[in-house]
Amino acid sequence: MKMEAKDVCVEIENDEFYSKFLNDSIKPLVGENLSVTDQVTKLAQGIEKLGKSLEKQVLAKHNDLLTQASHISDLENTLESVQSQVQNLLRGAEKLKERVHTPYYALENQTIMLERVQTTCNLLRHASKILTLWNKLRTIKDNPSKEAIILFDLNELIGDYDFQGIIILEEILSAVNQRRNELLNESTNSLQSSLLNGDKAKLLQCFRVFQNLQCTEEQIKKTVDNMLNDLKKEINSALNVQMVSIEVKKSSSGRVAPGKANIMNAQDFKLKLWDNIDKLFKVDIYNSCTKVIMLQTVMNELHAIGNFRTIAKKFWSDLCLVFSNELEKSSLTVNQSVEIDYPKLLKCFNDLLSKLKCKDLELNRSCLIKWENSFLSKSLGKLLEPVRSIWHLNQVPTMDQIDNAVRVISEALSISLGDKQLSISLANSVAKSIKQMNVEAEQRLSMDNDVAQIIESPTSSQQKNADLCNSLYYFSTQIKRVLLNMNSMLPQESVQIVHNSLKDISSLPVLLMFAESIKNSLYIILMTLHDEPDLIRADDPIGKSLSCSPYMKELQQFVSRCKDIYLSMYNEKPALNECYMNIARSCIERFIYHICNVRPLSKFGRVKLQIDCKYLEVALSPLVSDMTEIGDYYRQLKALHLLLEKTPQEIAKSQSEGASLPYSMVMMFLFSHAGHQLLAPHTCAGWNIQKLMQWLDTHRSEKERLDFVAGALQRYQNHIRQNQIASYDEVYPVLLQMLEDGRNSLRI
Known part of the structure; x- marks a missing residue:
């Protein structure tokens, strides 16, 4: 049966004609291929099929349908009972509503009445306080501070409620407002007069009033x-x-x-x-x-x-x-x-x-930064202008031009007195001006090949360099004089900035070029001491009147000539002193190198070298008047003078007790006391004296020099063993001991 009903439905759904009637949005079409009569006939057939199918299903399910029909009757009875109960519930709710609303409205009316009573009480209470304070206010005289307190309290009370309509308070409220304004105006006027007169007591009184009035x-x-x-x-x-x-x-x-x-x-x-x-x-x-x-x-x-x-x-x-x-x-x-x-x-x-x-x-400098920056910019231009004008046409500035530039710098520093930050800013501008002056001069310094020649008269380039250096030195000294005069007024930071900018101004670089030329010539002169015949003379020097060697006289004349002709062109004493010290130190050092490596050397030669040591101080006196200023170099020269008169054993003893000369130099000197088989270190290396001087200049480490001497000793030891010589040179043990002592001193 189920299959038959399902088949009828499937047949209708799949039928092209019937399927069009299953869609609600489609209306029956008249313009079909079938005529209207045929369409009606077909519809009737379809309805008949559906009717038969329904009848079959009702017959098949009639017991179930009867059961459901009896259940519907029971449901209707139940619904009627529920409806009756709902009606009873609604009636009960209505009665409950009436019982609740009646006391609620009564309570609401009572609450409103109580609120009004409370408001009335508060109004009366406030009115009472206002009247009391007003009466109190009327009794106060010549005490604005207390009046202010009462007026503030009155104002607070008046602001709590609206007292409009209360006749008894109308005049009081108006009077309170009027009195408050009067007191405020009086205190304000008193404030202005107190500030104008500087009356602090009245000012305090005014502000007590303001404070009490909030x-x-x-x-x-x-x-x-x-x-x-x-x-x-x-x-x-x-x-x-x-x-x-x-x-x-x-x-x-x-x-x-x-x-x-x-x-x-x-x-x-x-x-x-x-x-x-x-x-x-x-x-x-x-x-x-x-x-x-x-x-x-x-x-x-x-x-x-x-x-x-x-x-x-x-x-x-x-x-x-x-x-x-x-x-x-x-x-x-x-x-x-x-x-x-x-x-x-x-x-x-x-x-x-x-x-x-x-x-x-x-x-607050930030508010003035625009004008400060503009002023500093103009000030820098003013400071640089005289520097530019100095070098515009002239190769060497005149004293007047330098004085003008210094005057501008002095004015720039003086106008900043009283303001530290401006003074520091201007000091930086001054430093730029000084730097520009130095740069311009350096660009005009000649660096040609003949700028340091010391053979002929000073060349035009050398004279120009001296004039430039002297101008810069004069410029520097004048600025330092300005700083000295203004030292107590200028901030120390400003003074330091300008001083630092002056550090680059110095004649020393040019003077050191002369120093190198002078030292090279001195080295050549000192080299000739090895050719002096007196160093190997065999006769006894005792009782003879001896003078210094010819090379030493030549050295003295050369030093004096260089100072008088070349170095005297420069005026900067500090730079000159540094140059003099540099020459003197190098000369003494090279002299010690040569003396310690002279060989052969007789007793007469040692006495002659002692005289030369003494005379070297005289030769260098044009440069250094006080030889003690040279420090260790002068002490080494004195030590060398003593060394020349001692035996190897005495030398070793004095060295162990502490001496100014390094071990390596003393050991090189001791080779002059040895026989011809104990060759000097540079002779072992196959060097001449010039090569030895170059090596000593580039190897200043005491360890390297000791190792250099040790190599000569080792070669001598090998020579003794290879030739099976019975005894060592008497100086050899002394040298070995000093080598050990020298190396030990380096470990300390």
């Missing part, structure tokens, strides 16, 4: 704002170019000659402008600042609650900003005058702050 902050803001507005007008007036010009014309009329009016008027304008600015700071701004500081002091003494500890600081900050804005809005002429004479403006600020002596006030 309007302190408002009054302070109003007072400070009024001061700032007044100062703004004064600043604008002082910087107003038209007003200044009118005043200048009035003051200068009838006294300026024709043709000079513009120049005089410009000068008078500048003087009048700075008079205005000076008066502005000394009178208007000073008076306002003292008032604000007094306000700050009073508020600190009252210990008022609120942000009252920065009144003066904020006022000063706002004032600096106002001044900066007004100055920036002023005319180009005023701005240019301020840029040119910016230190005057800074002095006005600094003098004012110094006069006020308030730790909360300090200059």
Whole structure:
């Protein structure tokens, strides 16, 4: 049966004609291929099929359908019972609503009545307090502070409720408001007069009134704002170019000659402008600042609650900003005058702050940075201008030109007195000027091949170099004199900046070029001592009158000639002394090298070398008057003098007790006491004296030099063994012991 019903449905759904009627949105189509009669017939057939299918299903399910029909009857009975119960519940709810609403409305009315009673009580209570305070207020005389307290309390009471309509209070409320305004106006007027007269006691009284009226902050803001507005007008007036010009014309009329009016008027304008600015700071701004500081002091003494500890600081900050804005809005002429004479403006600020002596006030430089930068830029241009003009046409500056440049530098440093930061900034500009001077001079120094020649008379290049160095030295000494005179007034940072810039100015680099040429010539002269015949003379020197060797006389003449002809061209004594010391040290050192390596050397030769040691001091005296200034080099020369008269054993003993000469040099000298088989270290290496000097110059380590000597000793030992010589040279053991002592001294 199920399959038959399903088949009927499937047949209808799949039928092209019937399927069109299954869609609700499709209407029966008349224009089909079938005629209307055929369509109706087919529809009737389909309905008949569905009817038969339904009948079959009803017959098959009739027991189930009857059961469901009986259940529907039971459901209707149940619904009727539920409906009856719902109606009873609604009636009960309505009765409950009536029982709740009645007392609620009654309670609401009682609450409203109670609230009104409470309000009335409060009004009466407040009215009573107002009347009491009013009566108390009327009894107070000449005590604004207490009046303020009562008026504040009255104002608080009046503000709590609306007393409109209460006749008894109408006049009182009006009188309270009027009295409060009167007291506030009186205190405000008293505040202004107290600030003007500097009456601190009255000012305290005013602020006690304001504090009791709870309007302190408002009054302070109003007072400070009024001061700032007044100062703004004064600043604008002082910087107003038209007003200044009118005043200048009035003051200068009838006294300026024709043709000079513009120049005089410009000068008078500048003087009048700075008079205005000076008066502005000394009178208007000073008076306002003292008032604000007094306000700050009073508020600190009252210990008022609120942000009252920065009144003066904020006022000063706002004032600096106002001044900066007004100055920036002023005319180009005023701005240019301020840029040119910016230190005057800074002095006005600094003098004012110094006069006020308030730790909360300090200059806000950021407000003036525009004019400060412009001033510094112009100042740098002024400082560099004389330097450029010096070198524009001249190869060597004159004294007058240098004096002019120093004068400009002195003026630049002096105009910054009183302001540390500006002084440091100007000191940096001065340092740039000094550096430019040095750079220009260095570019003109000649570095040709003949610049350090010491054979002929000084060349034009050498003379030019000397003149340039002397000019720079004069320039440096003059600036140092300026610094010395201004040392107590200038900040030490500024002094140090300028001093540091002068460090690069020195004649020493040029002098050291001469020193190298002089030393090379001295080295050649000293080399000739090995050719002196007196060093190997066999006769006894005792009782003979001996003089120094010819090479030493030549050395003395050469040193004197170099100083008189070449080095005397330079005026810078510190650089000259350094050059002299450099030459003297190198000469003594090379002399020691040669003496310690002279071989063969007789007893007569040692005495002769002692005389040369003594005479070397005389030869170098044109350069160094006090030989002790050379330090260790002079001590080594003295030690060498003593060394020449001692035996090897005495030398070893004195060396172990501590001596000025290094072990390596003493050991080289001891080879001159040995026989011909104990070859000197440089002879073992196959070097001549010149090669040895070069090696010593480039190998200054004592360890390397000891190893160099040790190589000669080792070669001698090998020679003795290979040739089976019975005994060593008497100096050999001394050398071995000194070698060990020297190496031990390096480990300490």
